[in-house]
Amino acid sequence: MDAVSKVLHCFVMKSHRGNGATERPLLSVVDDDEMLRESLPDLLREFGFVARAFSSGQEFLSSDYVDETRCLILDVAMPGMSGLDLQKELKRRGQAIPIIFISGQKDEDIRKQALKQGAASFLHKPFSDSALLDAVNAALSGE
Numbered sequence: 001m002d003a004v005s006k007v008l009h010c011f012v013m014k015s016h017r018g019n020g021a022t023e024r025p026l027l028s029v030v031d032d033d034e035m036l037r038e039s040l041p042d043l044l045r046e047f048g049f050v051a052r053a054f055s056s057g058q059e060f061l062s063s064d065y066v067d068e069t070r071c072l073i074l075d076v077a078m079p080g081m082s083g084l085d086l087q088k089e090l091k092r093r094g095q096a097i098p099i100i101f102i103s104g105q106k107d108e109d110i111r112k113q114a115l116k117q118g119a120a121s122f123l124h125k126p127f128s129d130s131a132l133l134d135a136v137n138a139a140l141s142g143e
Contacts, residue, residue, distance in 0.1 A: 025070035025140060029053045030060045030086065031102070032078040036125075040073065047133055057086035066090075069097050071120075071139045073132075076103040076110055084110070087117055098139035102127065 027049045029040045034055075041051035052069075054060040058081055060072075072090075076083040087099055098120040103110065111122045120139035123131060 024048060024050045026050045026052065026065060026068045027071045027073060027136065028060060028065055028069040029073045030055075030057055030078075030083070031073075031075040032056060033075065036075075036102075043129060043132070044073075044136075047136070049136070057081035057083070057089070060086070061089065066095060066097075071136055072097045072099045073136075074099050074101055076101055076114070077105060084114060084117070087114065087119065091118070098142075100132075100135045100139055 027041075027044050029037060029044070029051060031037050031040070031053070032055055037053040037055060041053045044051040052063075052065050054063065056078060057074075060066065074083040074086060081089070083101055083103075090097055090099075099114075099118070100121045100123060101111075101114045101119050102123050102125055104125040106124055114122055120143075121135035123135060
């Protein structure tokens with residue numbers, strides 16, 4: 001973890017204290033890319049979060065972690081249920097989970113649609129560690 005990440009990590013941990021103990025929010029990653037699904041949770045854990053990974057929107061919805069998830073990091077383009085479809089389904093179910101979309105495609109229409117539907121942030125791959133952490137902090141704080 002570089003110096004900037006350490007400072008940001010301290011900020012994250014201070015932001016999520018409650019009753020004298022550190023609460024570690026659960027961040028769920030939904031992406032069909034196996035490499036990203038393995039590496040992104042490791043990075044989030046380095047930042048002090050609890051992280052779970054899912055290969056599809058359906059796998060996430062079928063899990064026991066939907067209600068516990070405090071922020072969802074979600075790929076836009078996936079086989080079967082797309083990220084936008086999952087966003088709509090969560091809204092339909094009344095699940096108000098902040099969503100950070102990630103995408104390898106620079107499609108401005110999709111970005112606008114995701115944000116219009118309530119996404120907290122939209123990052124284009126590849127993104128920096130600090131850009132992800134900034135987006136997570138903003139999502140968790142409701143900014």
